Amino acid sequence: MSTILTKPPFVFFLICSVHLAAMASANDGSFDLKKCSNTLTDSIIERKALKGDIEAQYFLGEKYFSPSCSSSEQEKGLRFLMKASQKQHPGALYVLGYMLFETAQNDQELNYALKHLEKSSQLGYPPAKTYFGSIMLNNAQTEKEKIYALQLLKSAALAGNKDAASTLHHVYFTGLYNEPKNLCVAIYWLDISKKINRSGGVVSNAKTADCFVENELKISK
Numbered sequence: 011m012s013t014i015l016t017k018p019p020f021v022f023f024l025i026c027s028v029h030l031a032a033m034a035s036a037n038d039g040s041f042d043l044k045k046c047s048n049t050l051t052d053s054i055i056e057r058k059a060l061k062g063d064i065e066a067q068y069f070l071g072e073k074y075f076s077p078s079c080s081s082s083e084q085e086k087g088l089r090f091l092m093k094a095s096q097k098q099h100p101g102a103l104y105v106l107g108y109m110l111f112e113t114a115q116n117d118q119e120l121n122y123a124l125k126h127l128e129k130s131s132q133l134g135y136p137p138a139k140t141y142f143g144s145i146m147l148n149n150a151q152t153e154k155e156k157i158y159a160l161q162l163l164k165s166a167a168l169a170g171n172k173d174a175a176s177t178l179h180h181v182y183f184t185g186l187y188n189e190p191k192n193l194c195v196a197i198y199w200l201d202i203s204k205k206i207n208r209s210g211g212v213v214s215n216a217k218t219a220d221c222f223v224e225n226e227l228k229i230s231k
Contacts, residue, residue: 046073046074046076046078046079046080046083052070052073055069055070056070059090059093064093064094064097064099065099067090067091067093067094067097067099067102068090068091068094068099068101068102070086070087070090071087071088071089071090071091071092071093071094071102071105072087072091072101072102072105073087074086074087074090075087075088075090075091075105075109091105091106092106095126098129098133100129100130100133100134100135100138101130101135103126103127103129103130103133103135103138104126104127104130104135104137104138104141106123106126107123107124107125107126107127107130107138107141107142108123108127108141110122110123110126111123111124111127111145124142124145127141127142127145128142130142131143131162134169136165136166136169136170136171136174137166137171137173139162139163139165139166139169139171139174140162140163140166140167140171140173140174140177142162143159143160143161143162143163143166143174144159144163144177146158146159146162147159147160147163147181147187148187150187156187156188156189160178160181160189163177163178164178167199167202167203168202170206171206172203172206175199175200175202175203175206176199176200176203178195178196178199179196179197179199179200179203180196181196182195182196182199183196183200
């Protein structure tokens with residue numbers, strides 16, 4: 011995989027809004043003590059994590075590796091996330107990949123971040139497919155690379171990721187990345203994103219679904 015240096019502006023806004031909001035709320039120096047404080051349950055989970063339980067490691071890593079926690083707690087969270095990622099936990103790979111990508115200072119750090127995101131995508135984690143797919147789409151230099159990126163986004167959208175569905179709607183509605191404008195397909199993905207938002211499902215109405223299938227068949231020929 012070649013080095014990728016740029017970040018997708020529109021998709022970046024969609025996916026990062028929650029993360030940025032959390033960071034902004036933490037900048038005033040206050041911490042979410044309820045989130046970061048140790049509970050009896052956390053103590054039990056930590057014992058499991060220290061014994062190598064990958065889900066326990068990810069749970070504590072995600073909890074403490076948060077801008078609303080203190081620096082020492084964030085370091086603790088990072089250690090647990092790294093342990094879980096070394097065992098190929100898709101969520102841990104995604105969180106680390108995301109943070110590494112957003113803070114990368116050179117090509118080596120970018121590639122290291124992308125390896126985490128790519129592996130998480132390969133393991134089927136929808137948020138990673140969405141974020142990695144958007145990066146690939148923004149930096150695609152060949153038609154093959156663009157198709158691969160769109161496939162990642164479509165897979166994530168159909169798995170229930172609203173950001174992926176919204177991004178696909180925007181791509182086909184505006185003709186981004188030299189993708190032909192297609193109102194039918196754009197409406198399909200908009201419909202999907204609304205269904206996800208309301209019920210967590212991915213069922214579209216028959217008219218837009220038929221239109222989408224027809225277009226996909228044309229593309230595959």
